[in-house]
Amino acid sequence: MQTLNDFLVLIDSYIGSAVWFPYALLGTGLFFTFYLGFPQLRYFGHALKIVKGKFDRTGDEGDASHFQALATALSGTVGTGNIGGVALAIHLGGPAALFWMLVTAFLGMTTKFVEVTLSHKYREKDETGRIAGGPMYYMKNAEFKLFGKKLNLAWLGGIFAFATILSSFGTGNLPQINQIASSIFTSFGIEQWITGAVLAVILALVILGGITRIVKVTEKLVPSMAIIYFIGALAVIATNYENIWPSIVSIFSDVFTGSAAVGGFLGANLAFAFNRGVNRGLFSNEAGQGSAPIAHAAAKAHEPVSEGMVAILEPFIDTIVICTLTGLVLLSSGAWKDKMPNQFEYTELDVLTSKFDENKPEDKQKLYEYLVEGQGMTQYTGELKIENGVVMSDVTLVHARSIADNVKVYNADGLYTGTLEVANGDVIDPSSAVVFEGESLVHSAPLTIEAFKRSFLGDWGQYIVSLGLVLFAFSTAISWSYYGDRATTYLFGSKYIVYYRLLYVTGFFFASFADTTIIWTLSGITIALMTLPNLAGILLLHDEMKKTVKDYWVDFKNDWPGEKTPE
Known part of the structure; x- marks a missing residue:
């Protein structure tokens, strides 16, 4: 498993975790924000009216209402990214990572407006009469030009569709x-x-x-899960009210410097916080990934721009509201920087040759340089001696980017005595029968659970997170199955959907007990594989997008002469 994870990390280092990827994502959103005149601000109120059905027409073609399409798309984005993803971002990049998640969401509101509009404009019907849409269809049907020359990007649509199938597992299913x-x-x-x-x-x-059936389920699940989680989060924040302002300050104070070491957290520089914040922001709201346009393509609408405006609301609800709540829960409770008892995962366990004391500034600096700046550290190779569950070798165990304390090693018979082979810092246990337990930082859902328990709710807080996570994540899995079957239809035809769904359900079961670290790494790869062709496509169609918006307002004034426009 360690070898597989290392291979996936290597692949991810060239795409999703590469230095240039966040700039490509944010740069596209920034370009369209200025090019279209801040539509996420000007059209926000108009989008709310559209969702309410104020401008609906009898006979609009589609399989779902504006609200159902929004609920389905939101159910695809409001998931583990809002609970586990925020916790992972802060675990890796500190409070400043949340700032970059919010920036990603603000610019992502425009990106979603663009990608949904163009995808809705070029939607089709499949051989069964169902609406089929998404970036692969505008890539196939739109007229692309570059330096005056026409381009055929149907092949790019095929790549995107294949990446969508992969990402339906990597984004919507496995994690x-x-x-x-x-x-x-x-x-x-x-x-x-x-x-x-x-x-x-x-x-x-x-x-x-x-x-x-999917839209009927999601339109009921999304409001329910949001209310439950909202009330629980406010309870935690209210209990730790004295930490609200310091938490808000910490999000913004270290934006351009990175977060300093505190508690078990060893610190993060600007690049680390920026990269992790943008990546987790993308995982949370999926703006630019091209997934939401597949759901919105099914909406009943005669104007593609109107559905694009509905999509503006998604990153706002998903990231700016829900992720901010989660971030304040984590920061105000202090759980993000505290070590706590947990069972170690081998992929996050690192054995170093020297003994380090985190109370010594020089040792803390060395670990910071190793974990954050990637500077070399001598990793242990040899036999790890263990007596009655205690590691006797002169080494330091690092787990979840923190020094592990009070470590005990167990096997099926209880406290373990014997040796384990270690190669380049990785513990090798072919039988997977030896378990390490101790105190270290935690991340993802377990961190959010701990934070919710630090309120007047007590242990009841963990049940709110568990229930919220079940509703959030399960609805995400439902929506992403639809994205995958639309991509399957595009590539192979509707008769192969049943095979895709069987594979999807099978993968869902096996991922329930798979290694968390590998799941998150795979997720980052599949997100990037979808995002890059979609960003390239919408940038090439920037002129058409502007003309489409202009035509929308011309038609709107003719159809609704007494209605005030935000143009």
Whole structure:
């Protein structure tokens, strides 16, 4: 598993985690924000009126209402990114990472407006009569020009569709059930595979009904899960009210310097916070990834721009509202910087040759340079001697980017005595029967669970997170199954959808007890593979986008002469 994770990390280092990727994502959003005159601000109120159905027409073609399309798209984005993703971003980049998540969301409001408008404009009907849309269709049908020469980008649509199928697993399937199962195990002690099996059956019953059943489920799940999570988050923040202002200050104070070391957190520089904040922001709201346009393509609308405006609301609700709440919960509770008892994952366990004391500034600096700046550190190779569960070798165990304390090693018989082979800092246990437990930082859903418990809710807080996570993540898995089956239809035809759905449900079950670190790494790769062709496509169509918006307002004034426009 360690070898597989290292291979995936290497691939990710060239795309999603590469230095240039956040700039490509934010740069596209920034360009369209200025090019279209800040539509995320000017059209926000108009978008709310559209969602309410004020400008609907009888006979508009589509499979879902504006609200249902928004709910389906939101259910695809409001998931583990809002609970586990924020926790992971702060764990890696400190409070400043949340700032970059918010920046990603603000610019992403424009990016979604553009990608949804263009995708809705070029949607089609498949051979069964169902609406089919998404970036692959504008890539196939739009007229692209570069330096005056026409381009045929149908091949790019094929690449995007294939990446969508991969990302339906990497974004909407594997990390969602993995976080659900981990949360349920943490809160209730139910084995991960049991949770996976039960929810896999329910998932199959929902997605086999197609878009009609999906929108009926998501339009009820999304409001319910948002209310439950909102109330719980406010309870935590209210309990720790004295930390609200310091938490807000910490988000902005270290934006251009990075976050300083505090507690078990060893610090993060600007580049680290920026990269992790943008990547987790993208995972949260998916602006630029090209996923939401697939859901919005099914909406009943005669004007593609009107559906694009509905999409403006998504990053606002998903990231600016819900992720900010989660961030304030983590920061005000102090859970993000505290070590806590947990079972170690081998992929996050690193064995260093020297003994380090985090109370010594020079040792803390060396670890910061190793973990954040990537400077060399001698990793242990040899046998790790263990007696009655205690590591006797003169080494330092680093887990979840923090020095591990009070470590105990167990096997099936109890406290372990013996040796384990270590190669370049990685513990090798072929049988996977030896377990390391101790105190270290935690991240993802377990961190958010701990934060929710630090309120007047007490242990009841963990149940709110678990319930919210189940609803959030399960609805995401439902929506992404639809994205995957539309991509399958585009590439292979509708008759292959049933095979895709069977594979989707099977993967959902097995991911419930897979390694969390590998799941997140795979997720980052698949997100980038979808995002890059979509960004290239909408940038090439920037002139058409501007003309489409202009034509919309001309038609709107003719159809609704008494209505005030934000143009």
